Amino acid sequence: MSKTVATRPYDDQKPGTSGLRKRVPHFQQPNYAANFIQSIFAAARVEPGSTLVIGGDGRFFNREVIGLAIRMAAANGYGRIVVGRNGILSTPAASNLIRKRGASGGIILSASHNPGGPNGDFGIKYNVSNGGPAPEKVTEAIFRHTRTISEYRIVEDAAPDLSVLGETRLGDATVEIVDPVSDYAALMEELFDFAKLRDLVASGFRLRFDAMHAVTGPYAHEILEKRLGAPAGTVINGEPKEDFGGGHPDPNAVYAAELISEMMGPAAPDFGAASDGDGDRNLIVGRGIVVSPSDSLAVLAANAHLAPAYAKGIAGIARSMPTSGAADRVAEKLKVGIYETPTGWKFFGNLLDAGKVTICGEESAGTGSDHVREKDGLWAVLLWLNILAVRRESVSEIMAAHWREYGRTFYQRHDYEEIDKAAADGLMESLRQRLASMAGQRFGTLVVSEADDFSYKDPVDGSISTGQGVRIVFSGGSRIVFRLSGTGTQGATLRVYIERFEPDPARHGDAPADALAELVRTADVIGEIKARTGREEPDVVT
Template identity: 70%
Template sequence: VISSFKIADIGTVDLDTIGTVEAGGMTVEVIDPVADYAELMESLFDFDALRALFKSGFRMRFDAMHAVTGPYAKEILENRLGAPNGTARNFIPLPDFGGHHPDPNLVHAKHLYDEMMGPDAPDFGAASDGDGDRNLIIGKGIFVTPSDSVAMLAANAHLAPGYKAGLKGIARSMPTSGAADRVAEKLGIGIYETPTGWKFFGNLLDADMATICGEESAGTGSNHVREKDGLWAVLLWLNILAARGESAKQIVTEHWAAYGRNYYSRHDYEEVETD
């Protein structure tokens, strides 16, 4: 409960200039969130291996859907990892998301799906939503369901430097398939099924009981920020692809062979009456 607040007239603070200024007896620090996030990702993932992956001719499409992840994806994928210009598409955030609904699913990102299923498909495709917390993963010729994705990320997380010590546990929401359960069993770590809602994952992350969390609605994240993070999931997939030297389709099919396959389908009803 906020019981009181105070207002101070400190004049104008230049929010376009990175740095620290004194204003009204306070220290105001202006940061570049894109740079800070990129540095955090570099501490978790093998950026040298990812640079080598793109240098080898690896092709990727990331659709930011004119939403918040655009500048972050552009900076990391193209500027820092050396992916070709155009790898990050629709990367300029727009108030109306370019007139489209920024939902990374097979309806609203059908153009990406169609490209990934085409004869000249890139090696890897991904997208993120309006606020950047959910993700879409598509390999050349194969769509990875969110339930499978969280299981495969957990099974291979040790290939990324930030997770090489292993996971504390895996958490999934109740509607999410049990694919992650068998990964946790094989790794000898906890598996936690929660009600729908990221707040339940937050409790497990705070208690250091889970490292990776995921839900069938395509939200995936870890203890690096305690929240869903769509671009993080994409970068972990890239790290896995680079470390294993295999395609997304190979990784998916080998995972099914090792752990079994959950057949899972989510049905969204769009533009229907609510009564």
């Protein structure tokens, strides 16, 4: 039996670039999660008998909300509800399941790279039938429903045991608990040459994968250790935990320090990698070298033809606007399209569906291809391994060769976290007011050639997105970008992206901090960061 429960709207349920994210106690308010889930179903306009995929990254409060979502889906007309065992599904695995099962959509419970636990972060994201994040017209519809909601529907019976594989009837729906890893692992075997990867591992090649006590642990154990034959212990921090073992599941130089320290040591493995809370981001590390996400995107695009799935070449490359221009030079040489989009994987979906691009990437450690409609951490790791297996060169050698051919783009992102929102908004508004007069201004040796507030017109459906970040471009191509992040849960996060292209191979060995020092100083002057936020330096530099 299903019932209708009266409720009242909350005024803060506007989805960001990756769904709705708040602290756990905020989600635990009466009907807070139920309101948002019911609003998803209202915006999705569910056809009776449709299939819905549900899963998450295992963080605190995951099981409770999955149980709620199952019961609500059964009461809202879904015919089949496919759920990962124990509520676990990495975001790319969920995208794959949506596509494979012909589902109308999916609910993914994650706050991605944000910390977890009883006082940590939680999130709910809706993915549409192509497996990708809901586009803006859908998230806007969800938000409209949250402002007027007065009731939600739910089945009175309890949700089935998430630990037991198989099918259960719940109201008029069938709930199917599935192995979260098997379908995804099978897809990876279709894309990559696992025989070559096994030979690489058998040759004595050593790798290390840090799952950060997040969702990719079971996937990495199955693929890297079981199917590719890497020895036990290759995967570290492989058990998913509700609080990520007290860590911060963001695969960058700050939070993956354990892995990077090992990779810089005298007995380092040949290859290191890490993934984040929900498995869609990645960090690539070679012996003695950390590969920036922007460089990783460029290298993967330039070498994708070495993997079976991309042997005939790629259709094009897409990157988010703040991501460096390293991939642009690869696209130019390959004579394929390059597309610059706003931040947020949802902007890649139309390009992928239209066949305009094959490989996509963001500077925030996300890369992926047309195999799903999400960024995919393990996919990036396996493509790197496929490239290494064919080229039989080290990561350092591959990077040096790439820079010789395409030039090196020095790049950093500076994050100022949990700053006063009014101060952050004031900073951005001040920048926008000064854009028209900025061209021609000199800052030290740097001369502004152009400045704008990035807007994007989708080449497929014509939709327009404005206010996506302030770009300051200097003569010679150096660039500073200012934008506010949509993935935080407290205050505001200001992100400043700093980029300089260096064509001279004699300068490719410079330290990024030295290469970018003048741009860093200029960013503070133009953005008035210290004056407006009181921050002397960023919280995180990646």
